[in-house]
Amino acid sequence: MGETAQSVWVNCLSFIQDNITPQAYKTWFEPIKAVKLTDNALSIQVPSKFFYEWLEEHYVKLLKVSLTRELGENAKLVYVIRMENTYGNKQPFTEKIPSSQRTQISSQDIDSPLRNKSPELKNPFIIPGIRNVKIDSQLNPNYSFDNFLEGDSNRLARNAGMAVSNKPGGTSFNPLLIFGGVGLGKTHLAHAIGVEVKDKYPEKTVLYISAEKFTQQYIESVKKNNRNDFIHFYQIIDVLIVDDIQLLSGKAGTQDVFFHIFNHLHQNGKQVILTSDKAPVDMQDIEQRLLSRFKWGLSAELQHPDFETRVSIIKNKLYRDGVEMPEDIVEYLANNIKTNIRELEGAIISLIAHSSFNKKDITIDLARKIVENYVKNTKKEVSIEYIQKVVSDYFQMDVETLQSKTRKRHIVQARQLAMFFAKKLTKASLASIGTQIGKRDHATVLHACKTVNNLSTTDKQFKKFVEDLNKKLTL
Template sequence: MSSSNYEEIWQTILSRIKQNISKVAYETWFRPTKALNLEGNKLMIEIPNVFFTEWGDARYVHLAEKIAAEVTGRPIKLGYKISPSSESAEEPIRHLLSDKTRHTPPPLPPRKSNLNKRYTFDSFVVGKSNQLTHAAAKAVAQSPAASYNPLFIYGGVGLGKTHIMHAIGNEVKRHSQKKTVVYVSSERFTNELIYAIQQGNSFSFREKYRSIDLLFIDDIQFLAGKDGTQEEFFHTFNTLYDAHKQIIVTSDRAPKEIPTLEDRLISRFEWGLVTDIQPPDVETRIAILNKKAEQDSILLPYEIMLFIANNVTTNIRELEGSLIRLLAHASLTNRELTLDLAKEALTGINTQSRIPLNIDRIVRSICKKYRVSKDDILSKKRTHAIAFPRQIAMYLARQLTDLSLVQIGKSLGGRDHTTVIHAIEKITEKTKKEEKFLTELVDLSNILSC
């Protein structure tokens, strides 16, 4: 093909790329691009924002250049240029309700962002476990609603989801004080909606959440089962999205794994980018401890950071909690920070000699405690004597491993993820009602974590 037909060449390349990767990957990384020119062996591509160079380049550039060489018959290198029109729309939202309703709205209280100014990108430690989410968050903060709308972030407790959400909001406000930003937990969103309905003041509620530039909803999984709140949020989402306003959502699990969440909401969450944060690896854990020590002007020996990082592997919250515990111990006993002091102060946390936990080990422990066989656990038998231990195994697998609901179900007799969700809900409910059972479950978890 002639170099002057660079747009046709790029479309041919895209059609072949589409055959080699998933639909989600293609829609995320390649659909928003377009060719600018082809000079010699360099094909210039326009991309929405710098996020594409930070992540997409590393994952797919080799494939794209390989196919480009096949199409053109010569080696091709891709170059990038960020689109100059990546800013989000600025027009305020109008006509939320009928004219009749608009005539008598109660006055709105001053809108608060609810942002925590301590949570910034500078204080967020980036590692392999969160680099995709971090890059996406930076792109959203740079150009809200331009590429990743909505941005759905999921992961376990204490991994930094709320931090990154506040960081986006603070960065946006730093560059534009005129932007209206609201951060709210799903629980508070629900409570405000209930109060507004009770007071006959739905207008104010809708005006508050539908006339802003960025909406942050934390822990969206708590909307599960709340049909009325889901209905209200659905229409709020549509209003903001149609007006090119940015929506950021967090959850402890992927959209499809949230039980009783409406399909239409799941679908809308998947319109944008769904990205997860994993527990930090040891290098990132050390970096987090170092950052925390620097913020508190504390000289923390590397051997202590390594000891804590090797023994606290669950989440950032527990990692920082262990450091606070150590510092308090040193202060109260008037002793220097040493490795021996760290071992003394942190007695009871996981040790370096722990056995890697997998689902087989969980099943073996369950079988031993409840006197059932592994074959029984994996079977289709539904008697209480077998189903109950099986549900505990599913619950512990979710709590103590990184396996997804689908993987847990597959490992425990080829069951689907809805069965696993049901088991987790049953065991969770039982722990709330029976203190003795909760103690047994905690003891079992501690044994498995050793």
């Protein structure tokens, strides 16, 4: 018959594609690779345990039907989970899952959360705004999944957040680390998960806290000599959400105490959600033992929203505020404010305010004025796309050449400079920079940054390249 894993999987995919939305197909099926076909068992490689659980929960019937059509009634599916994104962890592990067992597999090794022995437990550590026995979750109900619009830039993070809120502590992404630049929705998503958990499981104790406030409380507990009470208080939380975890950088005592709290929660099947402005691999001055725990679950990046998502965000905001705006103005705003969602929403509010205070219609001229103010008054964050264009122009090549696989020295150097400036001038993670500059991995980007630093000190001509490009990019 001469069938290969590839050909069987291609046929399965064409069936699957006809039966689900293009977005779902792109997110959950495009990343899968077919690796092996033996008898009637097809092995497919998925990028994480989270991915496998999601497929099992949402697409198990579809997979079974498509595979049975190809390989007959005895078809089996074997998952190979290869975590390529967990920085440095190159050991794949394989799970063989016969079809007959597949339906029970998702719940196999999940600890059920331990019930608190005594719900009357006194809050030993009085936190402003938190009652003695009833712990106020400190969540903002305005931040919900309903107004967190899905797009290519946030799909993985949003879906992971939904999965966690459906089954807190019961998925393989514990902790869930959401990372990305300023104003892209990390805090919004963290609150949305908490709000959803409270809605589904009113009996669970949820607490949202910023890493900064957590540090202040810890310092206070040391002063008052009740560090243990502080730890015990946090150990009774079912879902702990810590915002801006990178702020623990360099704070050894706080990191130590967080390490103990994290371990206790994790071992007892409680859920931890963290946000950060950088990926674990880019965090400075965070202890290795803590970093390794951050990588246990899923790290999901929030990227800059694309044009379509920006249009949807504007329309959603206008709809919620009961305001109508001409399509061309919506597109003008979406085209001109690209760096973050907070700025985009700020510009819309300014536009609405100006028009209602001055009793004027919203016109393209008014939009232009507002956008000029926004773009002028905010420090412009350059995009990786723009950096590649500037570097390519400087070396008189096109972006395709810069991204190509060629090893010619001058092209390699141009590519390394693009990676160096992307690391320096954007908040993108190393993995994200690598993906955007010719589908490289984070280790290549790290190597590029080291090479540029070394060459700048030893090679005068190269130093001039760096200085020239720096001027062009930071004007």
